[in-house]
Amino acid sequence: MNARRLILIAVPYMWLLALFLVPFLIVLKISLSDTALSIPPYTPTLDLSQGWEGLKAFWAELDFENFIFLTEDDLYWKAYLSSLKIAALSTCITLLVGYPIAYGMARADESWRPTLLMLVILPFWTSFLIRVYAWIGILSGEGYLNQFLMSLGIIGEPLTILNTNTAVYIGIVYTYLPFMILPIYATLEKMDDSLLEAAEDLGCSRISAFWLVTVPLSKSGIIAGCFLVFIPTIGEFVIPSLLGGSQTLMIGKVLWEEFFSNRDWPVASAVAVILLLILVIPIILFQRNEQKQREAEG
Amino acid sequence: MAQATKPQRAKAEAFAPWQDASTRPLIEFRGVTKRFGTFTAIDDISLDIYAKEFFALLGPSGCGKTTLMRMLGGFETPTEGTILLDGQDVAGVPPNRRATNMMFQSYALFPHLDIAENIAFGLRRAKIPKDQIAARVDEMLKLVQLTPYRSRKPHQVSGGQRQRVALARALARAPKLLLLDEPLGALDKKLRQETQFELMDIQEKTGTTFVIVTHDQEEAMTVASRVAVMDHGKLVQVATPDAIYETPNSTYVADFIGDVNIIEGAATPLGEGRYEIHWAEGATPLIGTTDEALATGAKVYLAIRPEKVAISTENPESRANAVPGTVHDIAYLGNISTYHVELANGAIVKAQTANTHRIARRDITWDDPVWLSWTDTAGVVLTR
Amino acid sequence: MNRFSWFNATSLTLGFAFLYLPMVILVIYSFNESKLVTVWAGFSTRWYGELLQNDAFLDAAWVTLRVAVFSSTLATVLGTMAAYVLVRAGRFPGRTLFSGMIYAPLVMPEVITGLSLLLLFIGIGLDRGILTIVLAHTTFSMCYVSVVVSSRLVSFDRSLEEAALDLGATPFDAFRLVTLPIIAPAVISGWLLAFTLSLDDLVIASFTSGPSSTTLPIKIFSAVRLGVSPEINALSTILIGIVTIGVITASLVSKRAVIRRQREEQAAFQT
Missing domain, CATH: 3.40.50.300 (P-loop containing nucleotide triphosphate hydrolases)
Incomplete structure (x- = not known):
């Protein structure tokens, strides 16, 4: 039985060590290396055949040069800040769009709820790429939105939306909306209706009952939803590269270009390491919120 | 008033x-x-x-x-x-x-507010000055004896305490x-x-x-x-x-409130609100009273509470109603015992006796032939 | 009291219109005769025909499908093991690291996961191809599987396993005969999730694929960068259709199972 337990633990453990932790350590190591015109395009490479001396020489050559480079070139700072800004603003918009939908779902007739829930989950199973792609046809210069607005006579000239930050916001809100709706719906659906009746019985109008009871009680869902949108949005690549323009700065795109276009692996690795450091804070806050919610449910 | x-x-x-x-x-x-x-x-x-x-x-x-x-x-x-x-x-x-205020079955205590805040909730809505709210909350907490628990959240107190919070909250607005x-x-x-x-x-x-x-x-x-x-x-x-x-x-x-024996039969007036109830072929009719005027042969139900039915081994001649039967079952509940007695027509009638002595007299036991008896005013004659 | 007001109805209508309108437009315009995607020129299935003639797309679809089947199956096995370890194995050295490694890939930006795996594969001299994509996809989707399965395991009544052991089953029998059938729905949805994640993935596949192993998302992405194309519209419609049928079938099957169960329970009460 103990051998079996060992295998059960060891197999997934080893897999994750080899394909998650080790690769990440490699990224960390390369971020401390120097760019070189060789294959692989960085030095030093660890040569174990040289034994202890080789290892010491290897250590000696690692430095923070790439990180210093990141601080000197303001492209990176701007990209990080702009990613954070885009992520934060689109999270707020997603919340404003998603909350009324989640609320409407939770207040809908019980027999309708599974269907509504399925309708929210369905896009989640549909290709992310296709959902982003769908907006290109809508937002482009001769796209459906401009055709529609011009046929109504609201605008005379086509609006330029595609390849701007506006298109990026639309794309993020659209693709991440289910992540906002689901946790909020989950908290609202669990809420006991008699709490609202009690609030009204104690003198609240419907609107003040909403602000004093419904919103505080869905707080954990709101927090979870916001993090579920905010965290992946920071490192987002597909949306800025398809809907954004040349002035759209997002760190995921920068990393991709650094790696594939410039073939600067050490700098790309350094970008990745900093991105992770930035993400650690919201991830820890998110975990704490989840923990609290689990404890509250006993 | x-x-x-x-x-x-x-x-x-x-x-x-x-x-x-x-x-x-x-x-x-x-x-x-x-x-x-x-x-x-x-x-x-x-x-x-x-x-x-x-x-x-x-x-x-x-x-x-x-x-x-x-x-x-x-x-x-x-x-x-x-x-x-x-x-x-x-x-x-x-x-x-x-x-009006309501105390909900689920109590509907706001989980994000502590007990004092729950009680103050309705008062705050009523735009009462702060110090008056505080005084009223203190008063309510004292009324339901929850003063030491005022800053706990609802899930941190027992079910009985939650019930009292709900009561205090509903009463706070007087x-x-x-x-x-x-x-x-x-x-x-x-x-x-x-x-x-x-x-x-x-x-x-x-x-x-x-x-x-x-x-x-x-x-x-x-x-x-x-x-x-x-x-x-x-x-x-x-x-x-x-x-x-x-x-x-x-x-x-009669059936919803407490335990009752119901015997169905046909009434014959005896005068002064007394009726004879014919309930089984060949059995002695039962006597009951009602204020309602009933026609001869009207379908009636005699409802008698088990504690008003006496059980004995011999026929107590003194009582208005007495029917023979056999003991079918005995439920001993400590303070009282309930005897389930089967009558000749198969009906079960319950009789209850208080166990006033510590050592139970076991003179009546399973399958014993017994007599059930009650007075003419013990039962109620009902028409529906 | 009916709290479903016009406000709720409006927000639901607008919300679902926002979610579905782009896809509906995409589907409609995939049947457009014209090569100019945004100008309607009559109904046609022309682009579906052209898509089926396009070997590059078909090859990419075949690669994607193979990768998805292999990686999701492997991820389901590993993810279920990991879930079992997380919920049932109790304490062991390095448990915190283990659970950290299960949850971290869920929030890790794809660009980082892709980059790190690529650097690993280069470091150990593994040629990039279908195998490397399968390894990469397995690694991140096993974490999703383990989250799905462990949430089911947590709500699972442990005394059922204990009863099996009490009745003489070995721990492995208890798992095979009692635990597995009960967590099966979660395992299946974990597999489906892993399968879709693999089908859907662009970023990690871009890092880990070689020249001979282009997947469908990579193909779509390079086509889409150049703008809207009618063939991609047709391809998207097919993919949307498959997913819709899949999800609706799955929800109907589970709904029927729930109804049947309720009916059986009622029948059992009445007898």
Whole structure:
């Protein structure tokens, strides 16, 4: 039985060590290396055949040069800040769009709820790429939105939306909306209706009952939803590269270009390491919120 | 009102505003009907409830008692008829503008607020100055003995304490009328019994009118000044607990309140409200009384409470009614024993004796031939 | 009290219109005769025909499908093991690291996961191809599987396993005969999730694929960068159709199972 337990633990453990932790350590190591015109395009490479001396020489050559480079070139700072800004603003918009939908779902007739829930989950199973792609046809210069607005006579000239930050916001809100709706719906659906009746019985109008009871009680869902949108949005690549323009700065795109276009692996690795450091804070806050919610449910 | 100034202990005898035609009821239901789609939850009910009453709505689940109460709170509107509160029609008045407060079955305590904040919730809505709110919260916490727990969250206190928070919160606004929806349903039996007395105590102290919904007949009997027994959206009987128990107006009420033996038969008048009831072929007719005038041969039900039936090994000649049978089963409950006796026609009649001596006399046991007997006024003759 | 007001109805209508309108437009315009995607020129299935003639797309679809089947199956096995370890194995050295490694890939930006795996594969000299994509996809989707399965395991009544052991089953029998059938729905949805994640993935596949192993998302991405194309519209419609049928079938099957169960329970009460 103990051998079996060992295998059960060891197999997934080893897999994750080899394909998650080790690769990440490699990224960390390369971020401390120097760019070189060789294959692989960085030095030093660890040569174990040289034994202890080789290892010491290897250590000696690692430095923070790439990180210093990141601080000197303001492209990176701007990209990080702009990613954070885009992520934060689109999270707020997603919340404003998603909350009324989640609320409407939770207040809908019980027999309708599974269907509504399925309708929210369905896009989640549909290709992310296709959902982003769908907006290109809508937002482009001769796209459906401009055709529609011009046929109504609201605008005379086509609006330029595609390849701007506006298109990026639309794309993020659209693709991440289910992540906002689901946790909020989950908290609202669990809420006991008699709490609202009690609030009204104690003198609240419907609107003040909403602000004093419904919103505080869905707080954990709101927090979870916001993090579920905010965290992946920071490192987002597909949306800025398809809907954004040349002035759209997002760190995921920068990393991709650094790696594939410039073939600067050490700098790309350094970008990745900093991105992770930035993400650690919201991830820890998110975990704490989840923990609290689990404890509250006993 | 005159009743209010009398000493509280005398209340049981003196408090009976429903017998005084000059007293204006606090609540009047006038021909109220409530339908949900095709389902009629409340069927043309007219009912008066008086100030300072502890009024119980009693019935099985689905009888409409909760709907009737929710209409008082403003959570349902009648399909037909009017409800007057203190002489004012309450139609169209939303719950937050009514001088009623409700204690919910689930307690509906706000989980994100602590106990003091829960109690203060309604007061804050009423735009009362802060220091007055604080004083009132302290007063309510003291009333329900929860002062040490004031800054705990609802999930950090016991079920009985939550129940008291819900009560304090509902009472904090000093409502004219407090509605209690199965307030003790979630508590275990022992705690429920203690809490019943607390409820009565608090009702007397605050002088608030209480309307309680319950399916537990013992609870209704214990706390209420009057009980309304409901069935399928109708009121079956509205009376004081002792009247409901001793003179039920139907087999439904007799059966719902406490334990009862019901013997079906045909009546023959003997005069002065006494009737002979022919219940089985060849058996001696039973004697019962009723104020109703019944025709010869009318179908009647004789309802007798088990504790009014005596059991003996020999025929007690002195009693009006005596029937022979055999002991089918004995349930020993400690303080009392219930004998299930099978009569000649196969019917089972229960007889109860109090175990006043510590060592039980086991002179009657399974399969023994015995006699059951009761007086002519012990049973009630019912026509439905 | 009915709290479903016009406000709720409006927000639901607008919300679902926002979610579905782009896809509906995409589907409609995939049947457009014209090569100019945004100008309607009559109904046609022309682009579906052209798509089926396009070997590059078909090859990419075949690669994607193989990768998805292999990686989701492997991820389901590993993810279920990991879930069992997380919920049932109790304490062991390095447990915190283990659960950290299960949850971290869920929030890790794809660009980082892709980059790190690529650097690993280069470091150990593994040629990039279908195998490397399968390894990469397995690694991140096993974490999703383990989250789905462990949430089911947590709500699972442990005494059922204990009863099996009490009745003489070995721990492995208890798992095979009692635990597995009960967590099966979660395992299946874990597999489906892993399968869709793999089908859907662009970023990680871009890092870990070689020249001979282009997946469908990579192909779509390079086509889409150049703008809207009618063939991609047709391809998207097919993919949307498959997912819709899949999800609706799954929800109907589970709904029927729930209804049947309720009916059986009612019948059992009445007898």
